[in-house]
Amino acid sequence: MSVIETNATVAAESLFRRNMAAFMENRLAFGSAIVVVLFVFMAIFAPWIAPNDPYNTNLFFRLQPPVWMDGGEWAYPLGADALGRCILSRIIYGARVSIFIGAAVILVATTVGILAGLAAGYLRGWVDVVISRLVDILLGFPYLIFAIGLMAMMGPGLGNIILALAYKEWVIPCRVVRGETLVTRELEYVEAARALGASSKHIMLREILPNILSPVIVVATIRMAHVIILEASLSFLGLGVQPPTASWGAMVADGRAFILESWWVSTFPGVAILLLVLAINVASQGLRDAFDPRFTE
Amino acid sequence: MKDPILLDVRGLRTVFDTRAGRVCAVDGVDVIVQRGECLGIVGESGSGKSVTFASVMGLVRPPGRVEAGEIIFDGVNLRQLPPRQMQALRGRDIAMTMQDALTALNPTLTIGEQLAEMLAAHADDLPRSRSDRRRVIRARSVDMLTLVGIPSAGDRLGQYPHEFSGGMRQRIMIAIALASKPRLLIADEPTTALDVTIQAQVLELISNLRAEFGMSVVLITHDLGVVAEHCDRVMVMYAGQVVEEGPTERVISDPRHPYTRGLLASVLRPGLRGQPIRPIRGQVPELIDLLPQCRFMDRCPEADEDCRHLIDMRPVGPGRRARCIRTALPTTEKAKA
Amino acid sequence: MTTDPLLKVTNLTKTYTGSPSMVARLLGRKPVHVRAVSDVSFSVGRGEILGLIGESGCGKSTLGRAILRLHEPSSGRVEFGDADVTALSPPEMKAMRRRMQIIFQDPYASLNPRRTVGDIVGLPLQLHGLENGREDMREKVAMMLDKVGLKAGQIDRYPHQFSGGQRQRIGIARALISNPEFIVCDEPVSALDVSIQAQIIQLLLELKREFQLTYLFISHDISVIGYLSDRVAVMYLGEIVEMGPVESVLATPRHPYTQSLMSAVPEVDGTGKGQRVRLKGDLPSPLDPPSGCKFHTRCPLAIDICRQRKPVTETVGKGHSAACHRLAERLSLLEGAAQ
Numbered sequence: 005m006s007v008i009e010t011n012a013t014v015a016a017e018s019l020f021r022r023n024m025a026a027f028m029e030n031r032l033a034f035g036s037a038i039v040v041v042l043f044v045f046m047a048i049f050a051p052w053i054a055p056n057d058p059y060n061t062n063l064f065f066r067l068q069p070p071v072w073m074d075g076g077e078w079a080y081p082l083g084a085d086a087l088g089r090c091i092l093s094r095i096i097y098g099a100r101v102s103i104f105i106g107a108a109v110i111l112v113a114t115t116v117g118i119l120a121g122l123a124a125g126y127l128r129g130w131v132d133v134v135i136s137r138l139v140d141i142l143l144g145f146p147y148l149i150f151a152i153g154l155m156a157m158m159g160p161g162l163g164n165i166i167l168a169l170a171y172k173e174w175v176i177p178c179r180v181v182r183g184e185t186l187v188t189r190e191l192e193y194v195e196a197a198r199a200l201g202a203s204s205k206h207i208m209l210r211e212i213l214p215n216i217l218s219p220v221i222v223v224a225t226i227r228m229a230h231v232i233i234l235e236a237s238l239s240f241l242g243l244g245v246q247p248p249t250a251s252w253g254a255m256v257a258d259g260r261a262f263i264l265e266s267w268w269v270s271t272f273p274g275v276a277i278l279l280l281v282l283a284i285n286v287a288s289q290g291l292r293d294a295f296d297p298r299f300t301e
Numbered sequence: 302m303k304d305p306i307l308l309d310v311r312g313l314r315t316v317f318d319t320r321a322g323r324v325c326a327v328d329g330v331d332v333i334v335q336r337g338e339c340l341g342i343v344g345e346s347g348s349g350k351s352v353t354f355a356s357v358m359g360l361v362r363p364p365g366r367v368e369a370g371e372i373i374f375d376g377v378n379l380r381q382l383p384p385r386q387m388q389a390l391r392g393r394d395i396a397m398t399m400q401d402a403l404t405a406l407n408p409t410l411t412i413g414e415q416l417a418e419m420l421a422a423h424a425d426d427l428p429r430s431r432s433d434r435r436r437v438i439r440a441r442s443v444d445m446l447t448l449v450g451i452p453s454a455g456d457r458l459g460q461y462p463h464e465f466s467g468g469m470r471q472r473i474m475i476a477i478a479l480a481s482k483p484r485l486l487i488a489d490e491p492t493t494a495l496d497v498t499i500q501a502q503v504l505e506l507i508s509n510l511r512a513e514f515g516m517s518v519v520l521i522t523h524d525l526g527v528v529a530e531h532c533d534r535v536m537v538m539y540a541g542q543v544v545e546e547g548p549t550e551r552v553i554s555d556p557r558h559p560y561t562r563g564l565l566a567s568v569l570r571p572g573l574r575g576q577p578i579r580p581i582r583g584q585v586p587e588l589i590d591l592l593p594q595c596r597f598m599d600r601c602p603e604a605d606e607d608c609r610h611l612i613d614m615r616p617v618g619p620g621r622r623a624r625c626i627r628t629a630l631p632t633t634e635k636a637k638a
Numbered sequence: 639m640t641t642d643p644l645l646k647v648t649n650l651t652k653t654y655t656g657s658p659s660m661v662a663r664l665l666g667r668k669p670v671h672v673r674a675v676s677d678v679s680f681s682v683g684r685g686e687i688l689g690l691i692g693e694s695g696c697g698k699s700t701l702g703r704a705i706l707r708l709h710e711p712s713s714g715r716v717e718f719g720d721a722d723v724t725a726l727s728p729p730e731m732k733a734m735r736r737r738m739q740i741i742f743q744d745p746y747a748s749l750n751p752r753r754t755v756g757d758i759v760g761l762p763l764q765l766h767g768l769e770n771g772r773e774d775m776r777e778k779v780a781m782m783l784d785k786v787g788l789k790a791g792q793i794d795r796y797p798h799q800f801s802g803g804q805r806q807r808i809g810i811a812r813a814l815i816s817n818p819e820f821i822v823c824d825e826p827v828s829a830l831d832v833s834i835q836a837q838i839i840q841l842l843l844e845l846k847r848e849f850q851l852t853y854l855f856i857s858h859d860i861s862v863i864g865y866l867s868d869r870v871a872v873m874y875l876g877e878i879v880e881m882g883p884v885e886s887v888l889a890t891p892r893h894p895y896t897q898s899l900m901s902a903v904p905e906v907d908g909t910g911k912g913q914r915v916r917l918k919g920d921l922p923s924p925l926d927p928p929s930g931c932k933f934h935t936r937c938p939l940a941i942d943i944c945r946q947r948k949p950v951t952e953t954v955g956k957g958h959s960a961a962c963h964r965l966a967e968r969l970s971l972l973e974g975a976a977q
Binding site for chain 2: 693694801802803804831832833834835836837839840858859860861862863864865866884885888898899902903904905906916917920921
Binding site: 197 | 703706708731732733735736739740742743744747748749750751752753761762765766809812816
């Protein structure tokens with residue numbers, strides 16, 4: 005309505021700042037975002053935060069319970085695992101693996117997805133046919149099974165894990181970008197740029213991309229939670245990060261044998277996964293509501 | 302004899318609370334609609350012409366709300382009416398058609414279903430038995446569509462809105478609005494989205510139906526030509542206020558408010574070829590934190606320091622009022638003398 | 639006035655092919671062809687304003703875009719100065735774009751919301767290497783903003799901070815900054831309020847004088863076209879049905895469609911009342927255009943021949959031509975309706 009139009013001219017602030025303000029007003033999402041940031045800090049400053057060396061085995065403290073239980077002590081606040089390593093310290097170091105792999109996979113996948121989606125959506129023709137068919141085929145692949153297969157083929161290693169998870173992940177941003185590009189390329193400002201003699205590269209990267217970035221960022225954060233779970237799954241199966249590097253998935257797996265008598269070995273890394281994934285999901289939904297109101301209306 | 306006034310709106314004030322501040326979209330608007338007349342509401346975007354009638358219909362949604370004023374329809378104060386009764390009145394006694402017929406019609410229901418819904422909700426003389434009911438409703442739907450000029454109406458009842466052209470959709474929306482034989486039809490920019498040849502058809506249809514049903518029509522438009530040809534009286538709105546009202550012919554032949562004059566001077570005609578146009582300079586003010594002064598002041602060629610205070614509507618002739626100190630001067634001087 | 643044609647369009651046709659879906663193709667359905675612009679020829683003289691009028695869906699915008707090769711023409715020739723625009727290679731076409739520009743209808747959709755006014759208006763300078771560094775560009779943009787009635791201080795603002803009329807001024811500044819000779823104005827005032835329309839038209843006329851521009855002015859509004867054009871072309875379903883000097887066409891319209899178009903416009907002074915020609919029905923679907931004369935389904939004068947044969951374009955006055963079978967009878971629709 006005309007009133008909204010009036011507001012648009014009134015607001016001297018940028019679109020981004022207005023969206024950010026809307027996001028901050030959503031308390032739950034903002035709180036979740038703070039939790040995510042805390043996890044990131046924990047990962048970065050792990051050596052300073054962790055009470056013990058996460059690799060230091062001490063069979064004397066084998067399966068030591070957390071501090072509030074009988075036999076627990078402050079030296080190992082969340083207890084110790086079967087090799088007597090500090091669980092809290094391992095969780096803190098494990099955050100590095102989860103967050104780094106999650107971020108790296110999303111970064112690679114989003115970059116590839118944006119480029120492929122822009123090319124398919126703007127250039128159309130055979131480029132679109134090839135990319136869209138590839139996307140369709142990949143969507144038919146069972147994600148985890150193929151990731152397991154790839155890991156088995158390529159062998160362990162950080163780079164290989166990122167590849168094994170990103171092989172299909174790019175499909176998601178690609179589809180979002182392609183759809184948005186198809187809509188945006190028909191807008192008059194894109195036509196105006198063509199009328200001025202702008203190249204396809206200029207139009208894709210300078211005119212279209214900045215306008216479709218919001219949904220892409222939103223999707224990337226939502227998918228990050230998913231990738232963290234996948235990485236934990238791979239590690240749980242022993243195909244992820246190799247021991248002794250601390251990884252939440254592998255820690256959950258390690259504790260399976262003692263789940264009845266020493267439940268803390270599996271439970272605390274599991275809670276860490278749950279907490280981080282939940283926080284990312286809630287925060288990303290808040291982002292989505294603030295930056296891409298189309299989804300909510 | 303019945304009261305000749307069908308709708309009497311007094312001191313209507315509708316505000317929208319936004320992040321940037323309080324937008325006063327409608328500020329102290331009075332509207333009177335007589336029985337059987339066609340009232341034209343003219344204004345540019347942001348003038349508050351649509352919000353005024355959304356307020357009358359009780360269709361203003363948060364962050365907007367009607368803050369003050371009385372809306373009396375046929376003796377009933379609509380602002381004090383419980384929501385359920387208001388809903389019953391909407392559509393039955395007052396109907397509104399929207400500018401964009403494609404979004405105003407439900408895309409998932411056929412035209413027949415939408416008409417039937419309206420007829421069933423607002424008619425009380427329908428037969429009891431279900432099959433009779435359906436037969437009567439169908440017959441009336443066909444009548445309505447034929448009335449608004451849709452050929453082979455019986456066959457088209459089963460079609461969806463997107464299967465009709467823009468002009469046809471506008472007619473269908475008018476048919477749905479008229480299904481309950483309302484006493485007041487509010488047509489919000491009924492022809493803005495249409496081509497001129499189709500526009501002429503739709504406006505003629507509204508005029509004919511008004512005569513046939515004896516209803517009152519409020520025609521909201523930005524096109525002075527449409528008002529000149531179809532409305533008995535006209536109200537010119539600017540920045541949330543009425544600035545001039547009166548019989549159409551008088552207002553157009555002898556406009557008393559500088560804004561009305563500017564608007565008329567902005568209408569291009571082939572006959573004006575080669576002559577310079579004198580458009581109104583500047584643009585509509587933001588409706589936030591308005592100073593207590595004439596709202597047209599910044600754009601007015603005749604404004605001076607005397608305009609820096611709140612200005613009321615003043616009588617400027619039989620049945621005519623304008624919100625300008627200049628036009629009122631002759632009358633006040635006469636009073637002094 | 640038309641001594642020196644700047645733009646010459648010959649037999650221009652634009653056909654869109656809707657490719658059917660996979661399922662439809664398997665069912666043996668053939669691709670659909672829509673002729674949006676059909677065999678159109680005209681020329682525009684240097685310094686002239688040619689008004690192109692028609693209702694929505696008549697192909698007038700497509701024609702404007704086909705001339706600029708924003709939509710590649712299917713056949714026909716577009717000559718600009720002494721160049722054949724339709725035959726230019728991509729780099730040559732890019733250079734040509736500096737000389738022919740377009741102003742769009744929708745002031746909201748035609749400006750990239752994520753770029754500042756300086757970037758938007760400066761883009762043509764960047765693309766065609768017309769600036770010496772960023773400072774020079776900003777200076778030139780500021781000068782242009784001043785020309786279109788905006789303030790140089792607004793250069794770093796975003797489009798959403800402007801009103802519709804101001805945004806249209808930004809669009810005009812962008813079109814003019816590369817110093818073009820020819821501008822397609824595609825309904826530049828249709829989305830604006832009446833008082834703002836007059837401002838923008840005044841601005842376009844002033845700029846035309848100052849920069850010696852040539853306009854192809856597309857509009858559905860016969861009042862606007864009648865006010866500012868030198869010559870006018872009337873389009874119906876992809877074809878030009880009548881063309882000529884504006885005084886001649888508006889005073890003595892010869893095609894029944896032009897006549898009905900003119901009498902449908904509501905006039906402020908009420909002169910249109912009384913004698914009124916109402917067309918029946920809607921624009922036929924361009925997917926399935928009528929046979930013979932495309933106007934026969936709505937024409938009050940249609941006879942058998944109109945349904946069978948396409949009328950040829952005939953000269954009816956000085957520089958004035960129309961395509962109608964019933965021109966010979968010299969039967970004015972208005973007289974016919976009055977009887």
